[in-house]
Amino acid sequence: METILNVAHGFGVALLPVNLLYCFIGVFIGTLVGVLPGIGPISAMSLLLPVTLSGTPESGIIMMAGIYYGSMYGGSTTSILVNIPGEAASVVTCIDGHEMAKQGRAGPALGISAFGSFIAGTFALIALMLVAPKLASVAIAFGPAEYFSLMVLGLVVLTFLTQGSMAKALLMACIGVVLGLVGLDSITAMPRLTFGRVELIDGIGLVPVVMGLFGIAEVLLNTEQAIKRDVINTKITHLLPNKADWKASAGPVSRGTILGFFLGILPGGGAVVASFASYALEKRLSKTPERFGKGAIEGVAGPESANNAAAGGAFIPLMTLGIPPNVVMALLLGAFVIHGLQPGPLMITQNPGLFWGIVASMYIGNLMLLVLNLPMIGMWVQLLKLPYNVLFPLIILFTIIGVYCSSNNVFDVYVMIAFGVIGYFMRKLGYEPAPLVLAFVLGPMLENNLRKSLILSQGDLMTFVQRPISAACLALAVVLLVGPLLPALRKKREMVALDEGA
Amino acid sequence: MSNDANVKFRLSNSELWGGLIGLALGGFVIWSGVRLKLGTINDPGSGYVLFYTGILICLFALTIIVSAVTEGGPTLASRWENTRWSKPLLIIACLTLFSFALDTFGFLLSAIPLMVLLLRVIDPVRWSLTIPLSIMSPLGMWWVLKHLLGIQLPSGVFEIG
Amino acid sequence: MPRYSRLMLAVAAIGMLMATSATAQEYPTKPITLILPWPAGGSTDISMRAIADSASKILGQPIAIDNKAGGGGTVGPATMAAAAKPDGYTIAQIPITVFRLPLMQEVSWDPAKDFSYIVHLTGYTFGVTTSAEGPFKTWQDVIDFAKKNPGKVTYATPGAGTSLHIGMEQIAALAGIKLTQVPFKGGAETNAAVLGQHTMLQADSTGWRPLVDAGKLRLLMVWTGARSPNYPDVPTLKELGYSMVYDSPFGIAGPKGMDPKIVAKLHDAFKKAIEDPAVIATLAKYDMVPNYKNTEDYKKFVVEVTASERKVIESLGLAKKTN
Secondary structure, three states, rough: HHHHOOOHHHHHOOOHHHHHHHHHHHHHHHHHHHHHHOOHHHHHHHOOOOHHHHHHHHHHHHHHHHHHHHHHHHHHHHHHHHHOOOOHHHHHHHHHHHHHHHHHOHHHHHHOOOOOHHHHHHHHHHHHHHHHHHHHHHHHHHOHHHHHHHHHHHHHHHOOOOOOOOHHHHHHHHHHHHHHOOOHOOOOOOOOOOOHHHHHOOOOOOOHHHHHHHHHHHHHHOOOOHHHHHOOOOOOOOOOOOOHHHHHHHHEEEEHHHHHHHHHHHHOOOOOOOOOHHHHHHHHHOOHHHHHHOOOOOHHHHHHHHHHHHHHHHHHHHHOOOOOOOHHHHHHHHHHHOOOOOOOOOOHOOOOHHHHHHHHHHHHHHHHHHHHHHHHHHHHHOOOOOOOOHHHHHHHHHHHHHHHHHOOOOHHHHHHHHOOOOOOOHHHHHHHHHHHHHHHHHHHHHHHHHHHHHHHHHOOOOOHHHOHHHHHHHHHHHHHHHHHHHHHHHHHHHHHHHOOOO | OOOOOOOOOOOOHHHHHHHHHHHHHHHHHHHHHOOOEEEEEOOOOOOHHHHHHHHHHHHHHHHHHHHHHHHOOOOOHHHOOOOOHHHHHHHHHHHHHHHHHHHHHEEEEEEEHHHHHHHHHOOOOOOHHHHHHHHHHHHHHHHHHHHHOOOOOOOHHHHHH | HHHHHHHHHHHHHOOOHHHHHHHHHHHHOOOOOEEEOOOOOOOHHHHHHHHHHHHHHHHHHOOEEEEEEOOOOHHHHHHHHHHOOOOOOEEEEEEEHHHHHHHHOOOOOOOOOOOEEEEEOOOEEEEEEEOOOOOOOOOHHHHHHHHHHHEEEEEEEEOOOHHHHHHHHHHHHHHHHOOEEEEEOOHHHHHHHHOOOOOEEEEEEEEHHHHHOOOOOEEEEOOOOOOOOOOEEEEEEEOOOOOOOOOOOOOEEOOOOHHHHHHHHHHHHHHHHHHOOOHHHHHHHHHOOEEEEEEEHHHHHHHHHHHHHHHHHHEEEEEEOOO
């Protein structure tokens, strides 16, 4: 009962005209920066943080939160349209989303990702209202050993979702880990694999790597085939998902939502792991796994829902413990503190109006996003009608600007071009870029947590098996790795493997 | 060159080359790991994870090489069969030129020629479209970034942009 | 436009000196990047954001915060020293580890040469906490447990070589116990570690405050000279019998070779910022008070700190092995 009263109170705060306006500005900017790869929510929020200081704490924080989940909506657009993921979490959307666009189904792909995001966002908020305080313990149950095992599981899940040879996928994952470790060691501050280049001391940026491996490599592959550009131009039958699409997507959306919400609670790579895990799960459960990688709508619906539910789950450790699970949440924490509020175990009781107001505003913001995004689908689809020889220089220009904006560094443009060339040859030889990217993101966390857990356990490797959560993750990883070796499953994999290079 | 789609122990076997590159990379990573010091298992050093990842890379690369030799793989030539292989090469050349020009001449002065090149060289677009498109698109993006988002693109030695 | 560029070429041709002084007059003409060597959301991050926000109003250009965490707060300044131009558009917070780590191991920077020190700003309140559900009620409990189980007591710090690490090792040496340090990347991570009882103790600056206030963490001691007004029941290091005070004062610096005029401009802006009541209020949330030193005093202070740190590091046997 109390919850309902609180929710009503929250909507009272969120529906104030000024807060509605701030919420709209927030989601609008969020959609914009989400669509532009490279310019993420972090830079937009840093720039706008001072602006929020003039208003009340509620409106400032409502706007900042709007930018965050708004950018999650927009993030998939370029992945689907032109195979450029703006961030790690939308890498997996490229696999089937862009394939759908090539088949003239960009509309349903964009549509299902908007609806999936809406459903997942709404569910995550309801869960946030009902169980936030109870789930706080989940966030801190994960220590270094648990994180290490989770990262291992994440990497194994990833090899499972590739279409080609297992050895190649694992090789790519290992190379991704190594690339992720370039730069100063986070524990001892020793420079590693920097070859004396000062730009590498900071490590290789994620944005140039993904834009090179996906965006530029895709352009190179497309231009070598004279016919291919017409493929994108096949008739666009309908703009929104039809009945069959919905039927196929219902399961993936609901599973992705739950998976994303729980993984989102974890500080660290929650959203990234969630989107990849959801894809792997859907492929595993599907009766026709061979369709994955060739434009299966389930492969868009699941990960996109997971990624948005994770954005909701990420509020739990911040609101209940004052522990920000990612940089964006940390910026929000900064906004709270500058407004004289301290998120933590006491915030919900001391400042119910603020907490419930923000949650209610996110619900309204999600609705605004759906209304804002659906009409834009038609516009995006029109973009694909451009002939490819006009479109591809624009794509290249777009990636160059996006990469430069992500770091204000010309060196990153070189890195992107280099990874574009590497990505092209990788794809020609049947090596897929997705495992590399995920390992690149998870690698540094894997290393850091392995070293910390070994210090904690004083060199005892048994710590990973003795701790229940860690053991469960590792057991699941082993099952996934050994599974394909069993004869019955092997057949299935080989069928999938035939698609390699397609 | 052989047109056999599948060759075994031949230098034109593309799978073999992939594995060999992987193996070399793995060796380098192991060597870097050792140089960065492994530390002990109680307190792993900077090279600890690199070293073991390097070993894994070698292991997977060897698997690929073994299967390349025993099961065979497509030739390098067949990977590029029926493709316009010169086109990606041209784009790579244009991008390389662009990356050298970017720092010196700034974004606008290097992006406009890049657009002209890409539009004309690969699948020529008619000039009446090429010129406005290659001038307007970099200029438009530059304007939006500079004036709406407060992001400065490189302006080069002439301070244009 | 062409006229302007010809002018710029002429200026460049006459000499870099003229060119830089020309920039100093206009400075700042674009957003400034302030590197914070800690993850977002810790006490340093939030207090520096408040300071930077106030300073940016005075400078008339936004200050973008760039969190480059790791290496006990040295990765950020080291990156800046190696890669940034001394044009005043990249500056960094300089934690004490920048002076200390070079005494302990091979590093890529020289604190005496590689930075243009700008202004000294403030210092921290440090404390040691444990989970409220854990067995330790007082510091004495920790000592008793550690005596029976040498090396089994683990503590989370925001990085190896931080004041928290050095301070804990000094305390352990004085108490005759052995503790095991686990280096994390900052307050947000150490809070989670001690809250989830992954480490037994947490040694960090006041990022633990909301959790202590909520009764989730127990504060065992503070490292300030006098007791904290917020926690009058918590003993200081001195009262526990360790005659030390740790506050790890910090300031900001740019890469070496910055124009003195730009340094002066930044100095003035940040000095005004720490006098801003809104900033003082934010600092007070973390039990921090402004500790202003001008550019010259800051440089002297760097020399003094390096000397005193050398003594401590050598006495703990953590000094770099010189061949």
